[in-house]
Amino acid sequence: MEITPTTVSAAHSSRWLTLRNMATCLTAILAMPLFLIMASLAQPFSNTWQHLSDTLLTEYIINTSLLVFGVGIGTLGLGVSSAWLSALCEFPGRRLLSWALLLPMAMPAYIIAYTYSGIFDSFGILQTLIRSTFGLEYGDYYFPQIRSLGGAICMLSLVLYPYVYLLARVAFAGQSLTTLESSRNLGRGPWNSFFCVSLPLARPAIIAGLSLALMETLADYGAVSYFGVNTFTTGIFRTWQGLGELLTAAQLCAFLLVFVLSLIFLERESRNKLRYYQNFAHAKTKLIPLKKWHAASAIVFLSFPIIMGFLLPATQLLLWAINYWQKVEKADFFHLLLNSITLAIAASVICLVFALFLSFVKRRFGGNRELVQTEVVKLGYAVPGTVIAVGIMLPAGWLDQKINELSVLWIDNSLGLIFSGTLGILLFAYLARFLSISLQVIESGMSTIKPHLDESALSLGASPSHLLSRIHLPILRPSLFTALLLVFVEVLKELPITLILRPFNFNTLAIRTYELASEEQLMDAALPALSIVAIGLVPVLLITRIIIQDKN
Amino acid sequence: MSEQLSLNRVSIKYSNTAAVTNVSFALPKGEIGCLLGPSGCGKTSLLRAIAGFEPILDGEIKLKGNIISTPSFRQPPEQRSVGMVFQDFALFPHLTVQQNIGFGLTQATKEQTAIRITEMLDLISLQSLAQRYPHELSGGQQQRVALARALAPDPEILLLDEPFSNLDSVRRSKLAAEVRSLLKRRRITALMVTHDQDEAFAMSDQIVLLDQGSVAQIGSPRDLYHYPVSIFAADFIGAGKLINLEVDAAGNLLNGWGKLSSKQWSGKNGGRIKLLIRPDLVIFDKKKGHPLFIVEKLFQGANYLYHLAMADGQILSCLAPNEIDHAIGDELPVRFKLDQAAVFKTEST
Numbered sequence: 001m002e003i004t005p006t007t008v009s010a011a012h013s014s015r016w017l018t019l020r021n022m023a024t025c026l027t028a029i030l031a032m033p034l035f036l037i038m039a040s041l042a043q044p045f046s047n048t049w050q051h052l053s054d055t056l057l058t059e060y061i062i063n064t065s066l067l068v069f070g071v072g073i074g075t076l077g078l079g080v081s082s083a084w085l086s087a088l089c090e091f092p093g094r095r096l097l098s099w100a101l102l103l104p105m106a107m108p109a110y111i112i113a114y115t116y117s118g119i120f121d122s123f124g125i126l127q128t129l130i131r132s133t134f135g136l137e138y139g140d141y142y143f144p145q146i147r148s149l150g151g152a153i154c155m156l157s158l159v160l161y162p163y164v165y166l167l168a169r170v171a172f173a174g175q176s177l178t179t180l181e182s183s184r185n186l187g188r189g190p191w192n193s194f195f196c197v198s199l200p201l202a203r204p205a206i207i208a209g210l211s212l213a214l215m216e217t218l219a220d221y222g223a224v225s226y227f228g229v230n231t232f233t234t235g236i237f238r239t240w241q242g243l244g245e246l247l248t249a250a251q252l253c254a255f256l257l258v259f260v261l262s263l264i265f266l267e268r269e270s271r272n273k274l275r276y277y278q279n280f281a282h283a284k285t286k287l288i289p290l291k292k293w294h295a296a297s298a299i300v301f302l303s304f305p306i307i308m309g310f311l312l313p314a315t316q317l318l319l320w321a322i323n324y325w326q327k328v329e330k331a332d333f334f335h336l337l338l339n340s341i342t343l344a345i346a347a348s349v350i351c352l353v354f355a356l357f358l359s360f361v362k363r364r365f366g367g368n369r370e371l372v373q374t375e376v377v378k379l380g381y382a383v384p385g386t387v388i389a390v391g392i393m394l395p396a397g398w399l400d401q402k403i404n405e406l407s408v409l410w411i412d413n414s415l416g417l418i419f420s421g422t423l424g425i426l427l428f429a430y431l432a433r434f435l436s437i438s439l440q441v442i443e444s445g446m447s448t449i450k451p452h453l454d455e456s457a458l459s460l461g462a463s464p465s466h467l468l469s470r471i472h473l474p475i476l477r478p479s480l481f482t483a484l485l486l487v488f489v490e491v492l493k494e495l496p497i498t499l500i501l502r503p504f505n506f507n508t509l510a511i512r513t514y515e516l517a518s519e520e521q522l523m524d525a526a527l528p529a530l531s532i533v534a535i536g537l538v539p540v541l542l543i544t545r546i547i548i549q550d551k552n
Numbered sequence: 553m554s555e556q557l558s559l560n561r562v563s564i565k566y567s568n569t570a571a572v573t574n575v576s577f578a579l580p581k582g583e584i585g586c587l588l589g590p591s592g593c594g595k596t597s598l599l600r601a602i603a604g605f606e607p608i609l610d611g612e613i614k615l616k617g618n619i620i621s622t623p624s625f626r627q628p629p630e631q632r633s634v635g636m637v638f639q640d641f642a643l644f645p646h647l648t649v650q651q652n653i654g655f656g657l658t659q660a661t662k663e664q665t666a667i668r669i670t671e672m673l674d675l676i677s678l679q680s681l682a683q684r685y686p687h688e689l690s691g692g693q694q695q696r697v698a699l700a701r702a703l704a705p706d707p708e709i710l711l712l713d714e715p716f717s718n719l720d721s722v723r724r725s726k727l728a729a730e731v732r733s734l735l736k737r738r739r740i741t742a743l744m745v746t747h748d749q750d751e752a753f754a755m756s757d758q759i760v761l762l763d764q765g766s767v768a769q770i771g772s773p774r775d776l777y778h779y780p781v782s783i784f785a786a787d788f789i790g791a792g793k794l795i796n797l798e799v800d801a802a803g804n805l806l807n808g809w810g811k812l813s814s815k816q817w818s819g820k821n822g823g824r825i826k827l828l829i830r831p832d833l834v835i836f837d838k839k840k841g842h843p844l845f846i847v848e849k850l851f852q853g854a855n856y857l858y859h860l861a862m863a864d865g866q867i868l869s870c871l872a873p874n875e876i877d878h879a880i881g882d883e884l885p886v887r888f889k890l891d892q893a894a895v896f897k898t899e900s901t
Binding site for chain 2: 181185187196
């Protein structure tokens with residue numbers, strides 16, 4: 001049979017067109033929560049808003065700003081110094097420490113916050129020990145209050161510095177040796193060269209890492225609410241769940257988004273610069289050997305964030321979990337575990353399917369439309385979970401209300417909640433927030449497949465679905481796995497979205513941890529918390545393998 | 553002439569493998585030297601040792617009579633007044649052309665810096681690109697900025713590490729000529745490293761030929777071309793074939809090509825030799841030439857390069873003007889300028 005090329009391409013192009021439109025629809029639906037949040041600003045501001053702006057709004061703004069500023073300083077200090085030491089200096093244990101410095105990433109902020117409360121609070125282990133040893137009463141001595149803004153800054157810095165560390169380390173290690181040498185050659189000493197060449201060259205990477213850490217800071221709800229610090233996220237929660245003012249909560253979200261958008265802008269700008277700043281062509285780092293005392297201080301210095309950010313709290317959790325193992329309702333725990341894992345698997349598979357779809361459509365067309373769509377989807381991760389949850393509750397609540405009005409009108413019976421409080425809406429929220437993770441993984445995997453491969457497959461008569469299933473998917477297998485894993489862990493750790501959107505009486509590890517900790521049942525919370533940390537370790541190990549691999 | 557740079561019995565080791573052994577040479581002020589050799593011969597290690605980036609295991613390096621490197625002392629690179637142009641140019645990506653050039657002027661006032669930058673920009677004729685960033689420049693422009701940056705602090709010596717290897721071949725020869733005339737005009741002492749003999753010939757007054765970390769020969773480009781002292785030098789420098797031949801006690805070649813001069817052959821007995829025959833030593837001679845079979849023929853514009861087979865199968869090259877046009881398979885009558893051929897005795901077998 002003779003196939004004329006024109007008919008083939010015509011048949012293809014009509015199918016392509018539908019795929020394209022489906023992708024656009026999907027993006028529009030995913031962007032809807034954000035759009036509605038921004039649109040809420042056009043709605044009249046209620047009396048509650050007036051009350052808020054008179055009283056709490058200033059506090060939210062000040063606390064959020066201080067938190068961002070403090071965590072910024074903390075993550076920069078820890079991240080940059082540890083990145084420089086571990087990337088460019090040689091001392092015993094360097095590789096182990098480089099790896100272990102990522103461990104705190106596995107520790108969600110709310111978990112470290114409550115664990116440290118258990119250790120440092122007035123009735124925690126440490127202060128009890130101080131009192132019994134020195135025979136003192138509470139109030140006789142000075143001890144910093146952990147449940148404070150300062151405490152929250154410390155907690156968040158300890159678990160978020162790895163973002164800065166990770167990007168800065170790659171930047172330092174990737175700096176061409178000759179660039180530094182030419183600085184020395186031109187008469188600048190080692191320190192001068194560091195400040196005039198190394199640091200400015202690493203700056204875009206450092207800022208990119210910093211903006212990621214700060215996005216997480218803005219998104220945090222668990223730690224600040226546990227410490228009783230009033231920020232935007234806790235404010236949004238209170239306004240909505242406490243005062244029942246969904247619209248005002250949405251308006252607060254819009255203000256929070258302004259912070260977030262400036263961080264997104266900062267991050268994008270820095271990444272653009274990175275292209276010119278990093279020259280891996282002649283990258284061969286020569287490590288600076290550290291002598292005895294210097295090496296010892298480097299080891300101590302690098303151990304500090306590892307111990308404080310991971311080992312100490314993890315050990316405490318482990319001890320609590322062991323002590324209370326007997327008392328734990330095993331069936332309850334396994335039920336929680338099952339809930340969490342099912343939910344996380346479902347979410348990660350859904351995200352993967354949509355990510356594949358979007359990146360495939362983008363690859364086949366690569367038009368401006370697809371470019372804008374993927375950029376919009378990628379915003380998801382930067383948007384705090386609280387904001388997404390509120391943005392979804394707005395239409396879901398409205399729809400439920402309308403449906404019920406109609407049902408009462410027509411069948412004289414209320415149907416109850418159809419969208420709100422269902423697993424479906426929860427999964428949709430996860431999709432809106434975490435699709436960007438799978439999309440980025442899949443896109444970077446796709447970018448390694450040369451376009452000629454597609455062209456040769458199509459010229460051999462493969463249909464689009466064949467192209468995806470027989471060419472792309474097999475090559476993408478490692479990326480598929482990574483995408484699944486990363487979303488799985490994120491969903492497992494996720495707190496605010498689940499807290500707001502979960503069905504009634506539906507519990508997960510994260511929810512249970514948070515609830516038990518809020519009720520000061522710290523020991524009971526240890527087991528679910530430890531499970532989250534343990535599962536969170538998996539992607540950390542994965543990242544570590546990648547960075548250790550490309551090093552030396 | 554005073555010696556600007558001198559190396560005395562310098563050895564360099566990398567984790568127990570000797571990179572450079574016992575290298576001595578000196579470079580007079582205003583001359584352009586070249587470290588030439590195949591990759592892995594230790595030439596870059598030497599350059600880096602002179603710049604102060606590598607320690608030396610033995611010997612000493614002097615700049616303007618002052619010791620800058622010994623096994624126990626290494627003056628830091630930033631105090632050496634040695635300029636260097638790196639192979640990848642190593643321009644600072646976060647600084648403009650102007651800031652790159654001014655980077656090394658740490659001692660100068662703002663005014664002096666500005667004047668010097670303008671002067672350097674004039675020198676490389678890139679005044680209009682002063683505000684550009686390195687990634688906005690072409691390879692050749694980056695190269696010139698790297699040169700200007702290294703020259704700006706007025707170093708005692710300029711080091712160039714494979715300076716033209718990142719450029720395409722057309723621009724390479726043009727820039728090499730430009731750079732040489734610039735350095736000569738300003739009487740700058742320079743030492744370059746290359747594996748490309750054309751670059752070495754085009755740029756340098758003196759070539760230090762290195763073989764596996766040791767000096768194989770030192771001399772002018774012309775000396776190296778015409779009077780190689782070793783089979784390695786003969787093979788590495790210039791085009792040409794090493795032909796295995798036998799010779800009798802008087803110096804007559806047994807294949808009847810002629811007689812070696814007493815300067816070339818002083819052996820008491822006959823023996824086996826290798827004769828370096830450059831293509832320009834093989835002359836087309838219709839009347840007195842030995843006819844040799846043409847096995848290959850390459851058109852090179854003004855000339856043909858013929859590959860000719862000798863009776864025993866060894867191949868010679870012959871450069872002939874392009875009006876001498878013979879087909880492959882024909883015989884080409886040639887004679888030899890034997891007196892200019894370098895002779896090497898091979899180990900007695």
